[in-house]
Amino acid sequence: MSLGKIFSNVIMLMTKYHQPLLKGMLMTVQLSCVTVFFGLVFGTLVAFMKMSEFRIWKIRPLNVIATIYVEVLRGTPLLLQLYFFYFLMPKVIPALGDKKISITVALIVNSAAYVAEIVRSGIAAVDPGQAEAARCLGLNKTQTMQKIIIPQAVKNILPAMGNELVMMLKETSLASTFFIGEIMTQCNVIGGATFLQIETLIISGILYLVLTTTVSKLVGIYERRLAVSD
Amino acid sequence: MIKVENLHKSFGELEVLKGVSEHIKKGEVVSVIGASGSGKSTFLRCLNMLEEPESGSIIFEGTDITKEKVNIDQHRQKMGMIFQHFNVFPHMTVLENITMAPILIKKKNKAEAEEQAMKLLEMVGLADKRDEYPRRLSGGQKQRLAIVRALAMEPDVMLFDEPTSALDPEMVGEVLQVIKNLVKSGMTAVIVTHEMGFAKEVSDRVLFMDGGVIAESGTPEEIFGNPQNPRTKEFLSKVLY
Numbered sequence: 001m002s003l004g005k006i007f008s009n010v011i012m013l014m015t016k017y018h019q020p021l022l023k024g025m026l027m028t029v030q031l032s033c034v035t036v037f038f039g040l041v042f043g044t045l046v047a048f049m050k051m052s053e054f055r056i057w058k059i060r061p062l063n064v065i066a067t068i069y070v071e072v073l074r075g076t077p078l079l080l081q082l083y084f085f086y087f088l089m090p091k092v093i094p095a096l097g098d099k100k101i102s103i104t105v106a107l108i109v110n111s112a113a114y115v116a117e118i119v120r121s122g123i124a125a126v127d128p129g130q131a132e133a134a135r136c137l138g139l140n141k142t143q144t145m146q147k148i149i150i151p152q153a154v155k156n157i158l159p160a161m162g163n164e165l166v167m168m169l170k171e172t173s174l175a176s177t178f179f180i181g182e183i184m185t186q187c188n189v190i191g192g193a194t195f196l197q198i199e200t201l202i203i204s205g206i207l208y209l210v211l212t213t214t215v216s217k218l219v220g221i222y223e224r225r226l227a228v229s230d
Numbered sequence: 231m232i233k234v235e236n237l238h239k240s241f242g243e244l245e246v247l248k249g250v251s252e253h254i255k256k257g258e259v260v261s262v263i264g265a266s267g268s269g270k271s272t273f274l275r276c277l278n279m280l281e282e283p284e285s286g287s288i289i290f291e292g293t294d295i296t297k298e299k300v301n302i303d304q305h306r307q308k309m310g311m312i313f314q315h316f317n318v319f320p321h322m323t324v325l326e327n328i329t330m331a332p333i334l335i336k337k338k339n340k341a342e343a344e345e346q347a348m349k350l351l352e353m354v355g356l357a358d359k360r361d362e363y364p365r366r367l368s369g370g371q372k373q374r375l376a377i378v379r380a381l382a383m384e385p386d387v388m389l390f391d392e393p394t395s396a397l398d399p400e401m402v403g404e405v406l407q408v409i410k411n412l413v414k415s416g417m418t419a420v421i422v423t424h425e426m427g428f429a430k431e432v433s434d435r436v437l438f439m440d441g442g443v444i445a446e447s448g449t450p451e452e453i454f455g456n457p458q459n460p461r462t463k464e465f466l467s468k469v470l471y
Contacts, residue, residue, distance in 0.1 A: 127317070129313060129315055129317040130317055130319065132280055132311075132313070132317065133311075133313065133317035133318075133319070133376075134319075135280070135303075135306065136278060136280070136306055136309070136310070136311035136380070137306070137307070137330075137331040137335070137379070137380070137383055138303050138304070138306045138307030138331060138335050138383060139303070139331065139334065139335065140303045143334060143335075147330060147334065148319060151321045152320065152321055155321075
């Protein structure tokens with residue numbers, strides 16, 4: 001099989017199946033954006049639990065829970081987690097038992113663990129002198145967090161969140177195991193129907209590259225703007 | 231104004247303050263000198279509870295602020311603090327750096343706070359920088375900004391933690407001048423410093439710290455002219471030449 005033949009097949013498939021392919025891209029983008037958004041919400045919550053100074057005797061229960069959560073989610077394969085939620089959700093919450101929801105929940109739960117570390121290190125990277133200066137002006141802990149720490153931490157966190165989105169765009173491909181209609185699912189279907197597996201894999205590669213380079217470029221532009229204002 | 235009694239502070243195994251007692255009176259300018267590691271910065275940072283002492287008491291304006299039920303935020307408003315590394319807020323303009331706390335905590339309205347801030351900025355020669363971000367300021371300008379930011383809270387006492395140690399030599403003078411003008415106007419101040427000439431000139435009293443205690447205390451003339459403690463003599467012979 002010549003390279004020329006592969007190339008012309010790729011063009012042919014992309015033209016013929018552009019509709020399902022676009023649908024797949026849209027699904028991948030949706031899935032990733034929803035995951036990263038809720039990942040940020042819950043990840044921030046986990047990060048604050050991890051930093052919490054709340055104590056019962058000498059134990060910091062919120063910190064312990066958050067640490068276990070992060071370690072388990074980062075220390076086991078995402079595919080395992082996807083299977084786990086795929087089977088668990090319909091049994092525990094039948095109303096949310098739809099496989100798309102189960103998979104999305106699994107992705108969010110996983111992303112939150114990574115985002116928690118991003119948020120925590122973004123906050124930790126703010127110079128402790130900033131908090132001291134604020135406390136010396138009479139700001140309490142909450143005011144210091146809101147007015148001084150968070151605005152500076154956001155500048156550390158946002159670029160890393162862009163990278164998390166890039167990661168997630170690629171990791172949603174694992175969800176194709178459950179045929180939920182993102183890029184990889186569509187390409188598997190097309191490949192199965194046409195027996196042109198190599199060509200469809202090339203196509204899915206191109207589509208992922210389009211998405212990830214776009215996001216990377218946007219993150220790069222944003223980082224350069226930050227660098228100018230620093 | 232600030233009465234410190236038998237203050238002890240350790241960092242882990244290391245005992246940094248080994249029983250410091252001191253009384254800083256209203257209007258008094260007290261310089262704290264001593265070698266690195268003598269505990270002078272820790273002593274200063276205990277005065278507004280940035281470091282929590284293990285034992286001893288700090289009576290500020292009649293309240294023992296080491297007690298757990300004290301609302302320390304309220305008392306800190308009355309104690310301005312200046313840091314070696316300025317710690318100006320990089321995400322706020324010069325004007326916002328100054329008005330943030332008065333608006334947030336003293337509930338001043340914006341116009342009132344800005345008017346006061348502009349007066350302070352004029353006083354230290356930074357009025358034309360009002361809308362700049364701190365990254366555009368030199369070290370000396372940042373430190374002057376930090377000083378007026380603290381003054382905007384109308385403190386009763388100012389604590390200076392080596393205010394010129396991180397500055398390029400040519401900028402030390404402008405910051406010392408601002409501090410000099412400030413204490414001349416009657417501000418109570420505690421200044422941890424390595425600038426012996428400055429300490430000699432502005433202080434009513436000089437404390438020499440060594441090994442976690444105040445080894446000697448007296449007027450600048452006494453300490454610099456006729457030190458009694460051999461440790462003081464040794465230290466001064468190393469830094470004055």
